[in-house]
Amino acid sequence: MLKLAFKMAEQLIAPHLCPACDAEVADRGLCSNCWIDLKLISSQACGQCGLPFDIPMIDVLNGHVCGQCLMDPPDFDHAVSALVYADPTRRMILALKHGDRQDIAPVLARIMAPKTIPLIEAADFILPLPLHRSRFFKRRFNQSAELTRQILALHGGGRMMDTRILIRKKATPPQGKKSKAQRISAMRGAFQVPTDQRHRVKGKHILIIDDVLTTGASLSSAARCLKLADAREISVSTVARVC
Ligand SMILES: [Zn+2]
């Protein structure tokens, strides 16, 4: 009874809000309307970049890889995304990134979990896509690190993220409306495996967690950097991807 009274009092003081539309909800999480509007990506997707396939036969024909990956593959080996980057997902990610709504990270981490857990189990190291120091000071947190922390708290079995093996040495301006070629060029040399970490990376499977895969240029650049340090395999998991 006392617990229930406390819960009711807490709700009266600060009602829970849907992270996507600010409607009042009974518990932490999305409202039913926003749940219905989420565009989930099924397992019918490119094994390398996570692009959803419309035609089920295509993965039989070309071995689970989309045409883009056949022509110009990214430097990571596998990518999974839980959702298509469209509203209400877009609103939640923007609120997490720029709206000081860190309470959204656990909601997104729960949605990412089913596709991410097998990668966590297979990986030797799990890390967020690093943010440059200047961006970190401006924003005060790395949204990818928040997602990584939350997903490991829920499903990591005591494992911790490792932020030492990859650092961001170049501050890149927001990639907003840039083309894929411009993004690739902007990301060149953006990451570094510190010299004293290279022996740890060698031969290892590394999982990078990020919020959105747009063209994949940042994640591919991070993967290339780790591969140059002799990492064996790079997997990527993002909340959402642009399709
Ligand atoms: Zn909502």
Ligand SMILES: [Zn+2]
């Ligand atoms: Zn692909």
